[in-house]
Amino acid sequence: MQARTPNAAMVAIQSQVPEDAMTAGILGTSRSGQGVRIRADGLIVTVGYLVIEAEQVWVTSDDGRGTPAYVIAQDYDSGLALLGVSMPIGEEYLKPGTCMNLSAGDQVLICRHGEEAPGSHKLIAVQEFAGRWEYLLDEALYTAPAIENWAGAALLNEDGEVCAIGSLMLEIPVTAFETTQGNMFIPLELITPWIDELCLHGRRQIPPRPWLGTLIQEYEGKLVLVGIYNHCPAHAAGLSPGDIIVAVNDEPVTSLPDMLRKVWSLGSAGIAIPLTITRAGKLLRYVVHSIDRAAYHSPKMTALN
Incomplete structure (x- = not known):
């Protein structure tokens, strides 16, 4: 069922990565963040780096129930990942939505695991993001003020749908001479049309970059x-x-x-x-x-x- 309150759909995520994994030196071997259920069957979306190369994943619901989880899909182009759970720990979910109607200056809600209610933040920019790890988004969402525990946080649109997933904390230019600390979110609609395909094949069925x-x-x-x-x-x-x-x-x-x-x-x-x-x-x-x-x-x- 759709979540009575947005935060009821949030889950905490902990993952363990082998010491010899390629990303271990950069991202560490013990990673933690969160994700959000987007279907009643327990399908979770989160930011990909939390679970990339993970050999163990554990998720915990907002009421404290926990279960092992597994990576269903990694979408490297968007930087998002889908997780499945070994045992049901809740059916409440947030419907995936679009960011298309959001623009700089709007107030948005951000959900994180462990909080009773979403927090209100300002969308200060919708613009390109390039990451040094061969990663590029034509449009990313930038919010302020910055939040801790941003990895996998859920940004909601005006209809209460989850439309973006937390990725980074960074300095965001606001003028030619001034920056502010905020967060970057990845639009969920980068994978929404392909969720069934991702669940079936673990990736989109397109030629890889x-x-x-x-x-x-x-x-x-x-x-x-x-x-x-x-x-x-x-x-x-x-x-x-x-x-x-x-x-x-x-x-x-x-x-x-x-x-x-x-x-x-x-x-x-x-x-x-x-x-x-x-x-x-x-x-x-x-x-x-x-x-x-x-x-x-x-x-x-x-x-x-």
């Missing part, structure tokens, strides 16, 4: 390679931290979003990506043989005792 295995940061107008995952395409190609990316397929790149779009425009996972870089003042050209990101982040679930 090419993945290089890089961490890239914009710094003083340059795209600096600040990290590379071991045994990933960029590592195999010979790229190194500190390299500066200047072109993709001989086309100059001006920003991280520009670079990512140019990489993805070349084809799906498996395509060869020509990169031009500078290293110690020298102009160098490499070809990176991309792969499907999911091949490196497939969860290996084990039962919790």
Whole structure:
């Protein structure tokens, strides 16, 4: 049944990730946050990094009931994940909705596990977000003031539907010279039309984007390679931290979003990506043989005792 109060649909999430997992060094091996039930069968949506590469997941309802859970789907393009539960711990859920009618300046409600009622926050921007882990949203929602325990929080639209999922705390520009601390939310409608497909196959049935295995940061107008995952395409190609990316397929790149779009425009996972870089003042050209990101982040679930 639909939740009598929004917070009744929230669940706490705890996950354990192996020490040798690729994301362990960045995200840790013990992760905690929350998610929200979006169907009466207990289907939970949360932010993907809470459960990426997890071998154990535990969820707890608002009334304290707990159960092991498992990853049904990871959608790397959106950064969202779907979870199933081993035992029912509640049927109350929030209906998925749209962010289309929200605009900067609106007041929105944010639900978190463990709170009696949603909190009121201001939507201060709806704009692009680029993450250094080869991640790009055309439109993300930015709210203030900042909240703690943001990972997997539920943002509600004017109809009381969950329309976005909490992802980050960050400094948000409000003027050319001023920032404020707030949170970034991922629109749920990025996966809503494909939820049944995700539940059936664990992913959308579309060609996966090419993945290089890089961490890239914009710094003083340059795209600096600040990290590379071991045994990933960029590592195999010979790229190194500190390299500066200047072109993709001989086309100059001006920003991280520009670079990512140019990489993805070349084809799906498996395509060869020509990169031009500078290293110690020298102009160098490499070809990176991309792969499907999911091949490196497939969860290996084990039962919790």
